[in-house]
Amino acid sequence: MKYLCLLYIDEALLDGLHAGTTDQPGAASDAFTSLLDSRGCLVAGDQLQPSGSATTLRPRADGLAIIDGPAAPAREQLASFHVIQARDLNEAIRIASSIPAARYGCVEVRPVRARTLPPANEMR
Amino acid sequence: MAVGPATPSTINAVVEAIYKAQSRRVLATLIRLLGDFERAEEALQDAFAAALAQWPAEGVPDNPRAWLVSAGRFKAIDRLRRTRRHEELLATLPPDPPAADSVETAADILIEDDRLRLVFTCCHPALDADARVALTLREVCGLTTEEVASAFLAKPATIAQRIVRAKRKIRDAGIPYEVPSRIDLPERLDAVLRVIYLVYNEGYSASSGDTAQRLDLAGEAIRLCRLLHELLPAAEVAGLLALMLLQVARRETRCDVRGDLVLLEDQDRSRWDRELIAEGSALVTRALSKPGYGPYAVQAAIAALHAGAATSAATDWAEITGLYDVLLRMAPSPVVELNRAVAVSMLRGPRAGLALVDALLERDALACYHLAHATRAELCRRLGQREDARRSYERALGLVRQAPERRFLEKRLKALEAAR
Numbered sequence: 001m002k003y004l005c006l007l008y009i010d011e012a013l014l015d016g017l018h019a020g021t022t023d024q025p026g027a028a029s030d031a032f033t034s035l036l037d038s039r040g041c042l043v044a045g046d047q048l049q050p051s052g053s054a055t056t057l058r059p060r061a062d063g064l065a066i067i068d069g070p071a072a073p074a075r076e077q078l079a080s081f082h083v084i085q086a087r088d089l090n091e092a093i094r095i096a097s098s099i100p101a102a103r104y105g106c107v108e109v110r111p112v113r114a115r116t117l118p119p120a121n122e123m124r
Numbered sequence: 125m126a127v128g129p130a131t132p133s134t135i136n137a138v139v140e141a142i143y144k145a146q147s148r149r150v151l152a153t154l155i156r157l158l159g160d161f162e163r164a165e166e167a168l169q170d171a172f173a174a175a176l177a178q179w180p181a182e183g184v185p186d187n188p189r190a191w192l193v194s195a196g197r198f199k200a201i202d203r204l205r206r207t208r209r210h211e212e213l214l215a216t217l218p219p220d221p222p223a224a225d226s227v228e229t230a231a232d233i234l235i236e237d238d239r240l241r242l243v244f245t246c247c248h249p250a251l252d253a254d255a256r257v258a259l260t261l262r263e264v265c266g267l268t269t270e271e272v273a274s275a276f277l278a279k280p281a282t283i284a285q286r287i288v289r290a291k292r293k294i295r296d297a298g299i300p301y302e303v304p305s306r307i308d309l310p311e312r313l314d315a316v317l318r319v320i321y322l323v324y325n326e327g328y329s330a331s332s333g334d335t336a337q338r339l340d341l342a343g344e345a346i347r348l349c350r351l352l353h354e355l356l357p358a359a360e361v362a363g364l365l366a367l368m369l370l371q372v373a374r375r376e377t378r379c380d381v382r383g384d385l386v387l388l389e390d391q392d393r394s395r396w397d398r399e400l401i402a403e404g405s406a407l408v409t410r411a412l413s414k415p416g417y418g419p420y421a422v423q424a425a426i427a428a429l430h431a432g433a434a435t436s437a438a439t440d441w442a443e444i445t446g447l448y449d450v451l452l453r454m455a456p457s458p459v460v461e462l463n464r465a466v467a468v469s470m471l472r473g474p475r476a477g478l479a480l481v482d483a484l485l486e487r488d489a490l491a492c493y494h495l496a497h498a499t500r501a502e503l504c505r506r507l508g509q510r511e512d513a514r515r516s517y518e519r520a521l522g523l524v525r526q527a528p529e530r531r532f533l534e535k536r537l538k539a540l541e542a543a544r
Contacts, residue, residue, distance in 0.1 A: 001298040003298075086298075087300070088298045088299065088300035088302075089248075089250055089297050089298045089299045089300065090299075090300050090302070090304065090305075090308065092298070093250070094308075111296055111297045111298055
């Protein structure tokens with residue numbers, strides 16, 4: 001199964017961590033990503049720019065509104081995403097718990113809906 | 125064990141008995157073979173329907189359980205074949221069972237493993253905590269949705285919805301049907317034990333409502349823990365089983381004929397269940413000699429000391445205080461501190477105990493816990509501080525939720541005022 005691991009983190013805390021010299025979750029994340037990559041369970045993933053750089057599109061009666069900022073204002077914002085391939089939820093949890101910055105925020109593990117293609121005769 | 129001349133009514137009775145004794149085992153195996161709870165449940169019903177239809181003519185098979193498993197699996201695959209999306213659905217089935225299934229002993233081991241898998245899946249920490257309890261009682265213990273609902277004073281529809289949602293999550297999130305790997309086992313076993321203890325406590329001392337004890341739930345929890353202990357005899361499993369047995373051994377004396385609570389020191393020890401106490405105490409000794417024992421085993425050791433004391437005065441309070449120290453190091457909690465304070469008051473007098481309780485309340489740790497105030501009231505009463513005792517009883521009465529406990533506190537308060 002595929003799972004999406006979303007890391008949410010307090011951005012103020014993240015700024016502090018980036019500024020500090022003791023712990024560099026950025027570098028550690030890179031190491032984690034390459035580890036996952038080498039084991040073949042990483043489908044896609046990266047760290048994100050701060051939520052201040054986000055743009056949200058929202059449907060309105062007269063078309064799409066383009067809004068500055070993330071979809072939902074919250075203290076903890078999306079900071080990285082990883083799509084992983086795991087045997088089951090237990091394995092996905094094991095992998096997700098080793099995301100280096102996980103202990104500074106929280107990681108949501110979401111199963112990816114298996115794509116069900118319409119039967120061949122209906123496609124014609 | 126081919127059964128002789130069978131009439132439909134004797135067959136019905138045989139099938140019913142097999143359902144009672146084996147249906148959870150058959151279900152657990154069908155879930156593994158079919159990879160889905162709903163499918164397995166349908167298959168289970170189909171298998172027993174087939175037994176009722178075929179056994180009167182063919183006789184009861186030598187191994188009814190194996191017959192039911194294979195009939196259920198066959199019916200389920202048949203059902204899938206008849207659906208429009210059959211190819212896609214058949215592809216979701218787990219691979220064919222290994223050939224070892226045909227060998228009786230290997231199959232038996234596998235089937236016991238299936239029951240353990242079922243326990244771990246139903247108690248998975250990724251499921252909602254209430255749903256874990258409902259699902260375990262429904263799937264592992266075989267209680268009906270109505271029975272689970274009445275035990276938790278909930279509507280059957282609420283419980284049914286909780287169970288459906290949990291099963292959907294098991295399927296959609298890919299919660300595996302397996303005994304966790306060695307690295308994850310301690311943590312996951314802890315989650316299972318927590319579910320069992322929750323069921324037990326709900327039965328032993330209902331958190332709200334009129335009766336202090338609902339025995340059926342406590343019994344289910346013990347049955348479940350016995351099963352777990354048979355399958356996985358880890359130290360904490362033995363510890364929890366011992367703890368529950370030692371508490372249940374005193375159940376007859378915990379309340380008087382009017383349903384009012386009786387304090388441990390006033391209970392009629394001759395009516396304690398010696399057999400359960402012996403079994404519980406032996407389990408404690410075994411648990412404490414194994415690596416990895418924890419809070420359940422230590423609490424059971426404390427319960428064993430209480431149960432083993434011939435009279436209240438003969439209780440080994442020094443040993444109990446020491447065990448509470450161990451427990452506090454393992455699992456620090458204000459409630460454990462409160463219990464330790466009671467032990468200290470028995471060992472060194474009420475003044476020493478009161479100092480500990482006051483320190484706890486000062487930290488605001490248990491300000492909303494009625495038993496903290498009730499304990500304080502009791503210690504003040506022993507010290508002759510009547511006004512303090514009265515205030516604390518009143519505070520406890522303002523917080524208590526359970527009717528028998530309320531009556532108990534009211535009685536204590538009345539006695540205090542009468543003694544003036």
